[in-house]
Amino acid sequence: MSKHHPRIRLRKPNGVPIACDALSINFYMRHPHRELAPGLVRSFELYRHAMGGHVLGQYMEETGNWAELDDSGWERLHRETLDDPFPYYDLREMTGEESFYRIDYRGPLFVAPEEEPDRVCAVSFWLPTEYLEEHGPGQVRELALELAAPLPFCSGHAGFAFNTEHDLLYAKPELRKLCFLHPGMDAPRISTLSMELGTKVRSASWLTFLGQPVLGEFGGASGLRARLRSPDITVQELEGERVVVTLGSWPEAGEDGRMPPSYRELARVLEPWLFHERYLVDSTLTPEELRRWERRLLD
Template sequence: MGFWLPTEYLTEHGAEALRELVLELGRELPFNSGHAGLAFNCELDLVGVEAEVWKWCHRYPGMDLPRMSRLASQLGTKVSTVSWMTLLGEPVLSAAGGAAQLRSTGGAVLELDSERVAVVLTSEPKAGNKEHGVPAAYRKLATTLEPWLFHERQPAGAIPSSEELRRWERCFID
């Protein structure tokens, strides 16, 4: 399931309101994993759009590029990405050492119930910037969750190449 809000929501209501909205949805919906943060929301099938977006993805690793149509059939119980808020449930939560272990990543770990948590990495969503380095909390959580991070089986077209896709999927680790 995917939701999106325009950046104006964040500007007008603030990060705290967005965090509360995500937590409210997280408490009500069943999930193995999920995330909330900044994302490119565009029509990748339009000529030239995907190539342009991939340039920005590499520069700003905190930006997600949701591809729900492919992700839904492949994700299973894996974690699609690390983001401003990363939601974790079973079986990954237990395998990663539970809430106590996740607290060592430097993010705030909010327990939704005994089997689900939200890890909040920064006070507000950040795009990051490769030129200035990846935020430490993102790197630490991605490294902790590395065995459970999703890797797309095959890119849909020529952009991105398999190598470029792997580099982007590991942007917080490498």
């Protein structure tokens, strides 16, 4: 399988961007926001430092307006993250029409996880694929591990993805076609996942992060290793009874619907815990098409 990813730059006839190829790093946490807020602030700062200073220039306030994310803006954002029990963030770079650098966060609408068993705190960190080309996959993997360290995740994943607004992927035929051509490219809809994922696992990805309770169902890291045979799969233990599963040295986008065997092997091992979207909000996909896409690494 080629290590080269497709170059995707889709635009509307008027030039407005629709989607581009990207890398996304995502984590899902079954904790009240107040418990994970200090770690979230730490991860925000790690991303900010790694990407360089003021690459994120604006964020959306609760009013729906965009505010400047200068030094004072970051201080305000940190205070809100620590003080607001139900925050909701979109952080973007400020230059140009396309946001190659992004952080999206959805806090839960619960005080205690048992009140809403499917809701999670969800965070996504986005990078342009040019970052991978310049710095290499080793540095991207290390960044993902640094971002993960302060967060009490149940699960997470990192790899190629379509950088687009959450509802456009299902509404645009050209994007739907690309989904099936490149099954290694995800389309994480963070708003949907924050409401529905619970303790399920999103997918088998280049980097798949597993915590509790799923890792415990395998009998820990050693039990998970015993089920995985491919030499391209490594299981690294992390602090707090968590692991990251890595599929090869480079992320893969896939070609003509095909992926390396290690992706299918991990997907089959995770199958009992894989997430299936229940509600097709703002989607032109039929339920059958959605299931076929969700099972693209299994069938």
